[in-house]
Amino acid sequence: MTFPRSAPLAVCAAALAAVLGALGLPSAAHADDAPSDAVSWSVSPADETGEDGRVSIQHELDPGESVEEHIIVRNLGAGDVVFSLSAADGFYTAAGRFDMLPSDKESTDSGSWITIPEEVEIAAGGSAVVAFTITVPDDAEPGDHAAGVAASVLSVKKDESGAAGVGVESRVGVKVLTRVAGALAPAFAVQNVQTGYRLNPNPFEAGGLTVSFDVQNTGNTRLDAAGTLDIAGQTLAFPAEGEHPQVLLPGESRSFTLQLAEVWPLFLLGGDLKVAPTAASLDGEKIAVEASTTSLSVWAMPWPQLGLLVGAALLVLALLWNRIRSRRRVQALISEAVERGREEALAGSTREKVTG
Helix, strand or coil: CEEECCCCCCCCCCCEECCHHHHCCCEEEECCCCCCCCCEEEEEEEECCEECCCCCEEEEECCCCEEEEEEEEEECCCCCEEEEEEEEEEEECCCCCEEECCCCCCCCCHHHHEECCCEEEECCCCEEEEEEEEECCCCCCCEEEEEEEEEEEEECCCCCCCCCCCCEEEEEEEEEEEEECCCCCCCEEEEEEEEEEECCCCCCCCEEEEEEEEEEECCCCCEEECEEEEECCEEEEECCCCCCCEEECCCCEEEEEEEEEEECCCEEEEEEEEECCEEECCCCCEECCCCEEEEEEEEECCHHHHHHHHHHHHHHHHHHHHHHHHHHHHHHHHHHHHHHHHHHHHHHHHHHHHHC
16 A cells, blocks of 8 residues: 655655555555655564565553564565655454555554654665564553554656655555453444435336444454345345455454345335454454344335326226226117117007097
């Protein structure tokens, strides 16, 4: 990921850095639209001697306790580079990726607990192990606190006119999770639940259903938010298979929007939204978190279908009315013919009497 930082004399600069290390993976970044000797580097967790195979840095510490840690920075480019080093509070994005505050934002949590040298110079193709210290404040709250440590460079390029422009700071780093010892209390809240039905104007096709809600981590441990939506005879799990886990740090909130297709309007649809996050200790042991179930009711008026029924009913009534009118007309004609025959018969009888 790239984090722009304005430079006083700059027009346009492009630098592309992927903070894969912050996700717990060895990572490298390359300057975009740069010559073959562009800066390229990686950052990984390490011990005093070099890379130690970890994908992230994790510690459980008591309030007031300190620990020394290390990262290894590798210069993968063709020139010597002075890398800026920094630490900042961490967070998870909606895409499920770990990130850290940009350099122009002040850290207020575990990013401020890390002391790291300001810079390190590394020769082309070389590497350096950098030591840093994590010091937990005496009044730190128990639970999980996330930060990142990164090595960065400022990439600048000029436009066609040669004018100087804005620099873009590119950072590559690793995740640093500190769990402050004490009572762990995983908890969450489901908020802002909203439902809506999308009516299909075609009465022969089903509509769609949307359920949106927020999940807030109100406890003091990381949570993987997950659950199921059961409604209208369908079950939808979130996150879906293949999607990134939705990790929530303490205090973080995530918005979810679930959509179901092929839902027929049956006046009132009922269902349940079950949110069942999971928490874990640093060694991966599961921590029980009580699930939450929210009952849902969604109005889904079948107006197109009702309109079709009303139209069909009116057509039937019209046909019946025409049939009744036709029957009455036939009966009237028969009655008229019978009456006319009676009158003719009566007239004939009268004539016979007169002539006789």
